[in-house]
Amino acid sequence: MNTRRLWFVLALVMAVSFTVLGLMGREIHRQAPPIPTRVVDASGQVLLTKADIETGQLAWQSMGGQQVGSIWGHGGYVAPDWSADQVHREATALLDIWARRDFKAAYDALSPERQAALRERLKREIRTNTYDAKTGVVTVSGDRAQAMRQVRGHYETLLGSDPALEALREQYAIANGAVKDPTRRTAIAAFYWWTGWAASTNRPGEVISYTANWPHEALIGNTPTAPTIVWSVASVILLIFAVGALAFWHARTKSEDHLVAPDKDPLAAMKPTPSMKATGKYFLTVIGLFLLQVGLGAVTAHYSVEGHAFFGVPISDIIPYAVTRTWHTQLAIFWIATAWLATGLYVAPMISGHEPKGQKLGVDLLWVALVVVVLGSMAGEWLGVQQVFDLNANWWFGHQGWEYVDLGRFWQILLFVGLMKWLVLVGRALWPALKAPSESKPVLWILFLSTIAIGLFYGAGFMWGKHTHISMVEYWRWWVVHLWVEGFFEVFATAVISLLMVKLGLVRAKSANGAVLFGTIVFLFGGVLGTAHHWYFAGTPVSVIAIGSVFSALEVVPLALIGAEAFETFRHTRAAPWVATYRWPILFFVAVSFWNLLGAGVFGFMINPPISLYYIQGLNTTATHGHAALFGVYGMLGIGLLLFCFRGLARREAWDDRLLAATFWMLNGGLAMMLFLSLLPVGVIQAIASIEHGLWFARSPAVIHSPLVQVLVWMRVPGDVVFAGGAFTLAIFAAKLLVGARRRAIGKAASPVAAE
Secondary structure, eight states: OOHHHHHHHHHHHHHHHHHHHHHHHHHHHHHSOOOOSEEEETTOOEEEEHHHHHHHHHHHHHTTGGGSSEETTEEOSSSOBHHHHHHHHHHHHHHHHHHHHHHSSOGGGSOHHHHHHHHHHHHHHHHSOOEETTTTEEEEOHHHHHHHHHHHHHHHHHTTTOGGGHHHHHHHTOOTTSSOOHHHHHHHHHHHHHHHHHHHSBOTTSSSBTTTTOSOBGGGTBOOOHHHHHHHHHHHHHHHHHHHHHHHHHHHSOOOOOOOOOSSOTTTTOOOOHHHHHTHHHHHHHHHHHHHHHHHHHHHHHTTTSTTEETTEEOTTTSOHHHHHHHHHHHHHHHHHHHHHHHHHHHHHHHHOOOOTTHHHHHHHHHHHHHHHHHHHHHHHHHHHTTOSOHHHHHHHSEEEETTEEEOHHHHHHHHHHHHHHHHHHHHHHHHHHHSOOTTHHHHHHHHHHHHHHHHHGGGGGSOOTTOOHHHHHHHHHIIIIIIIIIIHHHHHHHHHHHHHHHTTSSOHHHHHHHHHHHHHHHHHHHTGGGGGGOTTSSOOHHHHHHHHHHHHHHHGGGGGHHHHHHHHHHGGGSSGGGGGGHHHHHHHHHHHHHIIIIIIIHHHHHOSHHHHHHHTTSHHHHHHHHHHIIIIIIHHHHHHHHHHHHHHSOTTTOOHHHHHHHHHHHHHHHHHHIIIIIHHHHHHHHHHHHHTOHHHHTSHHHHTSHHHHHHHHTHHHHHHHHHHHHHHHHHHHHHHHHHHHHHHTTOOOOSSOOO
């Protein structure tokens, strides 16, 4: 395979993809739903202002933002999607106002004919865009103003402590007195109204809303648009064609003779450098954060049954759902990223054979900085949700309210500085290998370039401010979540694994070069522009649906051959007797392939086509994909890398394959039970409810707290218990290694490398 040609193709793919991504950002900014300067009724009375909406967004962020329900489908799953809830409540309030005035009866008591007439009137009322671009004013009728006041009163009461809505707050897992300041509650209601207005009012000169008629709401005629359907069909057709083309290419590609493994472990004589040894505390930190995340996950899941308590113990005033879910999702990113960052610090000196001056000190200081960011950001998020900060201080030190980027801007800056430090540490250790002649030079450069990308692309999180339009926040937020976490980290991990296999003599350097370069091209070709599938209904133009649907389908294409990749990875465990010492790290890499196919491929494509996401965005189908892909792929990969590095740091007598076997099967089995016994069935039930009645209903207590769904929520417990068992056996395994390291430190151990 001609690597020079592949480098050219990779450069072309990156240049074109990011150019298109930039143009999409410009169009999203240009066509985002306007924020009116004022909303007035027919008499000119001001109902709310732009300042109310912007303050409401900040206040919503301070209470947990996307961790407490969702906006435009992005966020948590227990509380409602506030946009859909606002639209439905306002629509039903307006229908009832008309029914009682015109027919002296509630809307539900009217004949079907009269109901149909009122619904047609409602569509004209809600969908007609009265925004004046010159003055920035939205004018509503007196009846609609009355409906708006009713809905505003509901939200003001819900977010306070009024006993009248305590039962509903518990069903939503919203703590009593979640927002203590009444002016903040009023502002949040204004923000909810604006998100609902954008989701239900037609774009100027068009017959679709700013959110492409999302969410599904039959009362106002919010139904799928033609582009939503057409581009969904196109994405499926393209997927079938691309998978066939890839299979044809794979069939005609010559396979090289199987490489004969060395007689002995090539790394057996390796002596870890001081900086490599210093990464041990990173991996122990990874396990600690993982255990904490698992515990918080159990509490968070239980909140969907008891919204204010944990098995009868009232805890929501101290650690409410908004906090536990924040910490649960954020810790997932922290421990997985820490495992990968530590691997980079460990592998760079191993590959180059060079230990830069002061490298150990840099590694130690970076670990301290990491601990400060983790603990500091968690404390800030708790204080923010408890409404300790004012809105400005909360944005800097508290809870930003954006899922996966929840930490305050101050902590975000510190994390970015830490990533820059990591980039320098890895780069300076790797640089001698990049300059020296090597058969693995292409993979080394991929590793180095992905290291740079990991360091820099987190900076996309600084592209929004306190008052940035939510459409643009979503644009940049998914640069962090999709491109940083799912994109360049995966390229980095692929390069690291390939280099490790080459170092062990299990893969030819030439084969690794071609495979990594080709895999990077195929992955990024769909992956960069595939980011757009997160923006379908975030106040974006139709072009986003077209591009996102096509390229997110292409993201799935490389997974068609994942079975062959998994088999090749598994075959390495039988290459030679000594390879058995790496059996469990390699099997975790095999698990990555399995979950990549199921979690990222099957469950990912289940929700990615526009017509699919139109109905199931923000339901437990998304959580099914999220758990299977985030832990199944990235978590398993992090643990596999952790174990690989432990092989070079651990005493031979301390290594316990039985504990690793238990860890492997309990983590994989527990995750499968969690998905198939609970998350997926609940998601299917919600999907049916969404298709039949609307998203507001699928996220309502009538569905979420229905007897069947509650049974399915409890069915998650067995999987959680098994999964937690795997986390604890991993911790016990690490503890045995730590004890072994202490014995070695006092002279009772002879070798830093594990036995064959």
